[in-house]
Amino acid sequence: MANATSERAEQQAVEDFFAALPHAAALGLVVEKMENGEAVISMPWAAKLVGDPATGVVHGGSVSALMDTCCGGAVMSHQQAGGATATLGLRIDYMRPATPGQTIRAEATCHHVTRTVAFVRAVAVDDDTARPVATATGTFTVSAA
Amino acid sequence: MTSGRLAPEPIQVVKQRRDEALAALVGGVPYIGFLGVRFERRGDELTAILPFADSLIGNPHLPALHGGATAAFLEMTAIISLGWAMLWPRIEGGAPVPGPGEGPVLPKTIDFTIDYLRTGLPRDAYARARITRVGRRYASVLAEAWQDNRDRPIAQAAGHFLMPDTDG
Numbered sequence: 001m002a003n004a005t006s007e008r009a010e011q012q013a014v015e016d017f018f019a020a021l022p023h024a025a026a027l028g029l030v031v032e033k034m035e036n037g038e039a040v041i042s043m044p045w046a047a048k049l050v051g052d053p054a055t056g057v058v059h060g061g062s063v064s065a066l067m068d069t070c071c072g073g074a075v076m077s078h079q080q081a082g083g084a085t086a087t088l089g090l091r092i093d094y095m096r097p098a099t100p101g102q103t104i105r106a107e108a109t110c111h112h113v114t115r116t117v118a119f120v121r122a123v124a125v126d127d128d129t130a131r132p133v134a135t136a137t138g139t140f141t142v143s144a145a
Numbered sequence: 146m147t148s149g150r151l152a153p154e155p156i157q158v159v160k161q162r163r164d165e166a167l168a169a170l171v172g173g174v175p176y177i178g179f180l181g182v183r184f185e186r187r188g189d190e191l192t193a194i195l196p197f198a199d200s201l202i203g204n205p206h207l208p209a210l211h212g213g214a215t216a217a218f219l220e221m222t223a224i225i226s227l228g229w230a231m232l233w234p235r236i237e238g239g240a241p242v243p244g245p246g247e248g249p250v251l252p253k254t255i256d257f258t259i260d261y262l263r264t265g266l267p268r269d270a271y272a273r274a275r276i277t278r279v280g281r282r283y284a285s286v287l288a289e290a291w292q293d294n295r296d297r298p299i300a301q302a303a304g305h306f307l308m309p310d311t312d313g
Contacts, residue, residue, distance in 0.1 A: 020205065021211065022200050022201070022202040022211075023201050023211035024203070024211070025200075026200040026201075027213075047175060048178075049175070050176060051174055052174075052250075053173050053246065054250075059217065059221065060254040061180075061216060061217025062176055062217060064213055064217055064220060064257065064259075065211065065214060065216060068213035068216055086209075086264070087212040087259075087261045089258070089260050089261065090216065090258070091256065092254075092256065092258075093256045094254050094257075
């Protein structure tokens with residue numbers, strides 16, 4: 001019981017830490033879930049994120065920032081890789097423009113961890129969840145135990 | 146007696162035309178303004194500048210630039226450099242300079258791969274892109290960002306872009 005409470009507190013701490021990241025706050029990111037190597041973070045549409053004013057489609061760079069944050073969150077919440085991490089590499093494929101006005105939701109999974117490297121994949125969708133907006137794969141540092 | 150060559154344009158006219166064209170290209174993108182990125186021009190060469198701001202921090206403990214901000218910075222450097230490479234020959238060839246917000250349609254990112262080489266420090270960052278190939282439909286671009294030392298880049302990136310349809 002006490003264990004479950006401390007785990008919950010630990011998870012809350014991770015979520016709070018992320019919410020306090022200045023750039024994540026500037027982007028308007030909302031942490032929906034961050035536990036056991038999985039993270040879900042959403043980014044509501046905002047005028048400041050737009051890359052193409054003619055259509056209102058958000059800039060690819062804002063999706064990159066969302067993906068990087070979400071992948072990092074998945075690593076931080078993984079039991080074997082827990083703690084501080086930094087992105088080594090990130091590849092993002094943009095399948096289609098996100099629909100203007102809709103929230104983009106990224107889901108990342110830290111699917112493999114070695115002593116030195118954490119491997120992550122992620123997918124981002126808008127309201128049409130059957131057709132992803134973007135996918136990403138990333139590698140992150142694992143802090144020395 | 147008339148010479149066969151036109152008199153060279155006054156330098157102020159040339160500079161104003163190029164700076165207005167660059168402003169038209171960059172000024173229409175809200176996300177560039179949100180990050181505070183601006184572009185400096187030397188002839189046709191562009192350098193992107195990301196002035197440091199607290200809102201760019203990703204790790205308050207170090208503190209370090211957010212990797213996502215660095216990624217977005219490199220991506221917009223690549224896209225604007227591509228758009229500039231499309232626009233330059235037109236305006237130098239005598240086409241009218243587009244007004245603010247009337248710049249050409251920008252290329253779309255197909256994929257973008259970033260290597261984080263060093264921690265981004267809480268200070269200004271710079272970036273340049275090199276267009277390695279432009280075809281009718283696809284373009285390949287490399288981009289590099291650095292801070293204090295040009296020889297110690299903080300990140301490098303490679304991307305593919307879909308070129309906008311052009312008339313003719």
